Amino acid sequence: MGESKVTNQSQPEFNCFKEAVCINAQRIYDSCSDKDCLEDLQVYFSDQAQPIINRAANVKCKKVKILCVNVEVESVPFNKGFYSVDMTFYFLVEVAATVAPGSAPVTVCGISYFNKKVILYGSEAGSKEFSSRNCVNGCCGGEDAAALPEAVVQTVDPVCLASKFVECPQKTCCPSFCIPCCQCCELCGDFEEVEASKEFYVTLGLFTIVQIQRPVAMMIPAYDFCIPDKESEFTNGDPCEMFKKIQFPMGDFFPARMNDLNCDD
Numbered sequence: 684m685g686e687s688k689v690t691n692q693s694q695p696e697f698n699c700f701k702e703a704v705c706i707n708a709q710r711i712y713d714s715c716s717d718k719d720c721l722e723d724l725q726v727y728f729s730d731q732a733q734p735i736i737n738r739a740a741n742v743k744c745k746k747v748k749i750l751c752v753n754v755e756v757e758s759v760p761f762n763k764g765f766y767s768v769d770m771t772f773y774f775l776v777e778v779a780a781t782v783a784p785g786s787a788p789v790t791v792c793g794i795s796y797f798n799k800k801v802i803l804y805g806s807e808a809g810s811k812e813f814s815s816r817n818c819v820n821g822c823c824g825g826e827d828a829a830a831l832p833e834a835v836v837q838t839v840d841p842v843c844l845a846s847k848f849v850e851c852p853q854k855t856c857c858p859s860f861c862i863p864c865c866q867c868c869e870l871c872g873d874f875e876e877v878e879a880s881k882e883f884y885v886t887l888g889l890f891t892i893v894q895i896q897r898p899v900a901m902m903i904p905a906y907d908f909c910i911p912d913k914e915s916e917f918t919n920g921d922p923c924e925m926f927k928k929i930q931f932p933m934g935d936f937f938p939a940r941m942n943d944l945n946c947d948d
Contacts, residue, residue, distance in 0.1 A: 704905040707898055712832065713803040714894040721887040723847065726776045726793040730877050735791050737880045739780035744846040744885050745790065749838060750775050756834045756895075759802060766805045768834045768893055772797045774841065776885060794874075795885065805832035805895040812898075835894045841887040851882050 728736055736742060750773040759765040774795045779788035808830040 700904050700906060702905050703902050705900050705902050708901050709833070709896040710899045710901065711894050711896045712805050714892065715801055715803060716892045717799075717801075717890075719799070719889045719891070720844070721797050721841070721889055723884045723886060724774070724795045724797060726778070726795045726883045726885060727874060728791065728793040728877065728879070728883075729874050732791040732793060733877045733879050735780050735782065735789055736883060737878075738782050739789075739848075739881065740784065741781045742846070742848045742883050743779050743788075744843045745777045745779050746840075747777070747843050747885065747887060748775050748840045749773070750794070752836050752838065754834050754836055756805075756831050758831070764804055764806050765802055766832060766834075766895060768801050768803060768836075768895070770799045770801075770836055770891075770893070772799065772838075772889070774887070776883075778846075778883060793883070797887075797889070799891070801893050803834075803893065803895040806897065808832075808897060830897075832895045832897045835896060837892040837894075839890055841889045843885055844888050845886040847884040847886075849882055849884070851879050 752773070753771040755769045757767050757769070759767055774797070776793050776795055777790060778793065779790055781788045812830065
């Protein structure tokens with residue numbers, strides 16, 4: 684665990700060990716970091732966007748962001764304490780489609796996805812957990828006897844490394860793609876029975892960190908309560924006064940030279 688400090692540093696007993704306390708915390712039992720190159724992921728467009736793609740002479744990828752990640756945890760048979768973490772990444776892909784030479788490109792969005800699985804150690808738990816937070820009208824829900832650990836996935840928006848715009852093959856022409864309802868809300872239109880004559884593919888660079896964690900009781904040293912030692916700043920809502928408090932972004936006007944950067948940068 685990292686070093687803990689209290690906010691109220693004006694107290695005379697600041698940074699003096701007072702007692703050992705027991706807290707409930709999420710302990711990380713195993714983790715992994717990956718750098719994946721996702722080659723030729725097909726981008727699926729709705730029935731409103733696909734006609735623009737069909738007429739386009741050229742399509743370029745503008746940016747990609749992660750809509751969500753669906754995570755499922757299952758125990759690994761014959762390997763006690765290990766769990767498989769199945770992840771489905773959904774990407775919102777923004778492209779610029781040029782319909783005719785010399786015309787302004789049209790911005791449309793589509794959805795792509797990627798499945799990934801990792802196996803991590805998460806230990807075993809044989810207890811049932813009941814909490815007052817889960818009790819409604821006298822009915823309390825508890826976890827299973829062999830409680831599954833929690834999987835946490837951390838990621839950033841991927842980098843678009845390459846793209847490909849091709850004619851849709853006639854024999855295997857663009858099968859329908861079932862997108863979860865929560866993702867369809869991000870885009871207008873229907874994704875079922877879309878008539879497509881052209882397809883768009885992207886190659887993405889994805890960084891992820893996957894962690895397996897469980898709630899445990901841990902003993903930690905306690906110094907003092909975290910009492911705030913400053914008041915909130917009052918503002919009258921004047922945008923110009925707020926603007927005066929913002930530091931000038933000098934670095935945006937004068938980019939750093941190579942000699943100014945260290946290895947981490």
